[in-house]
Amino acid sequence: MKNFLLLLKQNPRAILGLSILLLWILLALLGPSLLPYSFSQMDMDNQISRPGLNGHLLGTDALGRDILTRIVYGSRSILTIALMTSLFSSLAGILIGFTAGYFGGFWDTLFLRIMDIVMAIPPLVLSMVVLGILGDSTIASLTIIVSIAYTPATARVARGALLSCKGSEYVDAARIRGESDFYIMFVEILPNTLGPIIVEITARFAYSIMMIASLGFLGVGLQPPTPDWGMMVIENKSIIREAPWAVLYPSLAIASLVIAISLFSDFISKVMIHEK
Amino acid sequence: MEFFKRFSKRLGFMFVTLAVMSFIIFLLVEIMPGDVAQTVLGQSATPESLKALREAMGLDDPVMVRYWRWAGGILKGDLGESFYMRGVQISSIFWRRVGHSIVLALTALLFYVPLSLFFGVVAGVKAGKFTDSVISFFGLATMALPEFVSGVILITIFSVSLKILPITSVIPIGENLWQNLEILVLPALSITFVMFGYVSRMQRSSMINVMNSDYVRAAILKGMPRGYVIFRHALKNALLPSITIIGMNMGWLFGGLIVVETLFGFPGLGSLTMSAIKTRDIPLIEACVLFITLVFVVSTFITDMLYAYLNPRIRFKGGEA
């Protein structure tokens, strides 16, 4: 851990990334209680007002709602969904990938082929079709569907990580000891493959954010008035000339979060691979 | 010989994938909730008219029967009739849109591939220096912008402020795409941003690896000019991983196309898919998704083969990479 912090200090980009991420998490947790408005509150005297005027730091949208407030609230849903998606898909991925890689042979080939097939549909298309037909998107449905779309990729990484450890001595030792397969997979191998897996989780996190924002943009985000950054962009696109800030700020929010996570993810991968 | 064996094995698998995918897509779309007949007849549906329509559409037949009917049609080239727009053959709208999307995808490829390879190489060669930092950061920033965000920003700059490019991709009546190439620019650029970031970063790290490899360092130590070494030796090997990445990202490209076409109103496959989903036009959705899958699978296949062909280790010794 001390090592980690030391490395961190040497890498200004990672520090930047981590701080932005922490800032967003902080805003998501505490922001709503600090803000004077609710995200659906309509200040009809100040519709489409410029940033900085009349107590609205980032301006208001067509319904007079404070954009800063909506962005802060929006961070909650997007962070929650993205986090859960990356965790779920990683969990599922580890389970599937480990099983395939460990038992090898027929199961492994079958798994590889099935994963290849599921990956044949681009994740955005898959999610869009399912959610579009279902019609009503909730946090649960978004999480589940995006997780399913991402699981094959994480499964592959997990499998690869397992394969590289499979021939190690401690695995042989555990086998000789008579430990169960389950034990070997999750108690012996897993801790040693954490490196690539953590890198994968952080990368997934960034992809999930982009995916969820895109799905919001395509109209299958969370139901209004719940703020959804992607939907804010498309909602306000019709007043882009009167109020470019209404489109600009949610876009910047998305970008900053993804950049932050990517910077941090880069650093993690350097660290993990370095340690290997 | 090894290569040929690999080729046929992969080709066979590709067909299997397509067949299985077509079934999965069919199932996925057909088992979704919502009564299709209800959607088509809308407000004036009576139980009798619903029943009649379901029979006419063959909706009450068992799943396998319906699947074979559809798949059989596809193999003959008949994409079926739109559920929503009765009497309209899907083929009449479909292929035109596909053509437009292909042109858009190629334009995007033409934009981003040379750019990202070039800058990736430069960043890799000048690793750690200022140029590298600038290029890397730019790559990272653009990668973080979903296509619709960069699209909106581009619209603001080029259409709203500067007014030199059209805000929407409409083809005037009586003309075709080739007379209106300017509608390709903004959508292609939006896709370019994301892809650029991704590919240039891969190219950079692959370049760094190659530059650090023994034979390159040896060549430089031997006194060969650096530029020569880069062009003749390093580049060929550094390009290889990027080719794989570009191929593998065809899938993302198609996902990005949906977003971009919707944003710009570009008359392509992506916007057709969106409109099909919105109206729950089952056969149209199936046709669109199947085609997207087809392109993706084929491009993965081609990339695989290209990689195997170019990678001497595989080409001459065989076996898994």
Added chain:
Amino acid sequence: MKKILFALVIFVLGFSTANLFAGGEKETEDKMVIRVAEQVPNLITPGSWDGQAFSMNSSIYEYLLEMDAETGELQPSLATEWSTEDGKVWTFKLRQGVKFHNGSSFTSEDVKFTLERTQDPDLGHLKAQDFSIIEKIDTPDDYTVVITLKSVRPTFMYQLTDYNMAILSSEYDYGKLGESAPMGTGPFKLSQLVPKESALLVKNPEYWEPSLPKAEELRIYFVADMEASVSLLEAGQVDVVPQVSPVIARRLTDAAGFKVVSPYQEHRFVALVADREPFSNNDVRLAMKYCIDPQILARACQGVLGETFFYNETPILNRLAQFKEITFRGRNIEKAKEHLAKAGYPKGLTVELYYASDHPYGSELAQTLKELAAPAGINLDLKGFPRDIYLSQYWLNAPMSITGWGVRVDPSMLLTLAYHSEGPWNESHMNDTEVDDLIDSIASEVDNAKRQSYYDRLQELFVERGTVLNIQVPYLVAMRSNVQDYRQPATMLCQYKYTYIE
């Protein structure tokens, strides 16, 4: 290799840049062409047409009667005369010498076919209920149609102006061709249709009015995004954009070279469904009504209350002659809470509000209503869906809904459709015998004064215990200043035959 790639990039970039500077409108010769950018239509065959995108259909098809855009009076179109003595037997004399675009002659057979088609069970014709009142149709000769109704309906002729009652040819297969090759008797005929993209209509040389249409061509672009349509207008690539938002209208009115007109108002009915919880209890309905602040609703739609935006608690448009001015109760949260408590909801309640998320004003109204109702303890759970899905899956089954209704030139048509307990589109499931009686009386009453008294009483009833909130939003059309004589009466059928470009 790199060099070749680089050269290719330069080539493509150069080509496209050259093209974009050469771009803009291509030469249109000396033809008068009207270019329109409007929404993407869904289904367009008359009978299934849901009222999106009027430009194409209203130029290709025609109706027995049309409406004067200024006065609202009925004018002869395919029917030259119409009369009834008892309100039950209607005689129509048809225009002679009219041809369909495919050359076949227009006769009484076609009228019979069009009317009988509404009752075809396999078709799901949107006007099936309206025209079920027809007992029989006789065609004594090629140019006379005698329609006998099952009961008296003095306003029957208005039904024939409904946009889904385009006169169709009995010899044309609309089932197969209705979506891809619409065909009628109108001033323009279809030359080329790229589904969901564009339509090219050309002047009908055999049109029964030789001096019309004034334009040679009508080019219609289907553009999903309103902002995109308007940018086409501003770039000079189209001349007319029907249906723009008030924000855009404001911008264009201020800009030189454009003008905005408002042919009519549209309804947005908020249905408080009366046959289930919670709105089955009138106190809850009253509570909701006490939450409304029309000023805020108007602002949310970028309209001005009293000028471009109206609100009342009856289904009658403010601008109609039959409208009775009833003082609005005013927003009163305390009273709302009282009524809720009386109904057994002292702690408030939650109800799902369904609406079409992509229909103009839908999303704004839904969110504003939610905000307005919250302080009283009424929590509206918003469920927005794309319009097709909303209309086909949720609309008639929802506990509370917002639906866009086009204007009905004669309000009794609307009342029968939507507020009579047996009405097919009774979205609020209203079931009130007094209301039913009044509606029936209105439909069959011949004396104007008596009818008006029924209207008055009906409106009072609605305020007392009605199930609807009537929000009237502006319908705006933007166009270039040189576009003259754009006419769109309350039937929503635009009359491009009169429009010309200076």
